[in-house]
Amino acid sequence: MLVAERHKKIVEVVNEKLSVRVTELSKIFQVTEETIRRDLEKLEKENLLRRSHGGAVSIKDGQTEVSYAEREITNASEKRSIAIEAVKLIQPGDQIVLDASTTAWYMAKEMPDLPLTVLTNSIKVAIELSKKEQVKVISTGGMLQPKSLSYVGPLAERSLNMYHVNKAFLSCKGVHVDAGLSDSNEWQALLKRQMMSIADKTILMADSTKFGVRTFAQITDIQRIGHVITDDHIDESFCRALEEKGVQVKTVEIK
Known part of the structure; x- marks a missing residue:
């Protein structure tokens, strides 16, 4: 593959996934990580992407949401393994909130039929949980985001204000040790912040590609998170910094 062609495809991958790590690009294009770092440096100078610690992030319209169909197949093995681990933290009688992430949807699929109350702004999560007779599901309502099949906006935020939950299970687009958690969409970031405010404990579910990334809208500082579940491809330096x-x-093996 010619260098120019590789550069073009790197930009396409970054824009599709919003964030990607050097190690992943190295495997995709079968070149050394040092070569990828040089590529990213050149592409950043051309204002085609932005480098982050360990990878790169897209600089296309920060408010654009990736469609649910795309997110569902991106890092699917990692998300499912993280979701399985997250389900272990749920106890009968818990009151929890799930965001509109695909990892939360995997949680809904893996969740046993227990007496639970689940708040969510996700249509997909609500439909999945409707198959479980003992789970009481409360939808936030609000302004529909067609791509993510989720509700956001003032009505959704006011709806959350009416409740208190034991645990919030959230994901995000970026996890940065200094800049905190962030999302590519401001509406989603505001709602995730609200979800955290009504919960006793927040569990972040984020695959290793999210770390070192800073996206458009900040959700919260790292210190507001009590527990992180990620995959075993995460750089050990991130684990130490978080601890x-x-x-x-908690790191999980990819299945």
């Missing part, structure tokens, strides 16, 4: 800030980190 130094009092965040418990």
Whole structure:
């Protein structure tokens, strides 16, 4: 593959996934990580992407949401493994909130039929949980985001204000040790922040490609997270940095 062609495809991958790590690009294009770093440096100078610690992030319209169909197949093995681990933290009688991430949808699929109350802004999560007789599902309502099949906006935020939950299970587009959690869509970021405010404990579910990434809208500081579940491809330096800030980190093997 010619260098120019590789550069073009790197930009396409970054724009499709919003964030990607050097190790992943190295495997995709079968070149060394050092070559990828040089590629990213050149592409950043051309204002085609932005480098992050360990990878690159897209600089296309920050408010654009990736369609649910695309997100469902991106890092699917990692998301499913993380979701299975997250389900282990749920106890009968819990009141929880799930966001509109695909990892939350995997949680809904893997969740046993237990007496639970689940708040969610996700249509997909609500439909999946409707198959479980003992689970009480409450939808936020609000302004529909067609691509993510989720509700956002003032009505959704006011709806959450009426409740209190034991645990919030959330995902995001970027996890940065200094800049905190962030999302590519401001509406989603605001709602995730609201979900955290009504929960006793927040569990972040994020695959390893999300770490070192900073996207458009900040959700919260790292210290607001009690527990992180990620996959075993995460750089050990991120685990140490999170634990130094009092965040418990659980890594899961990819199945």
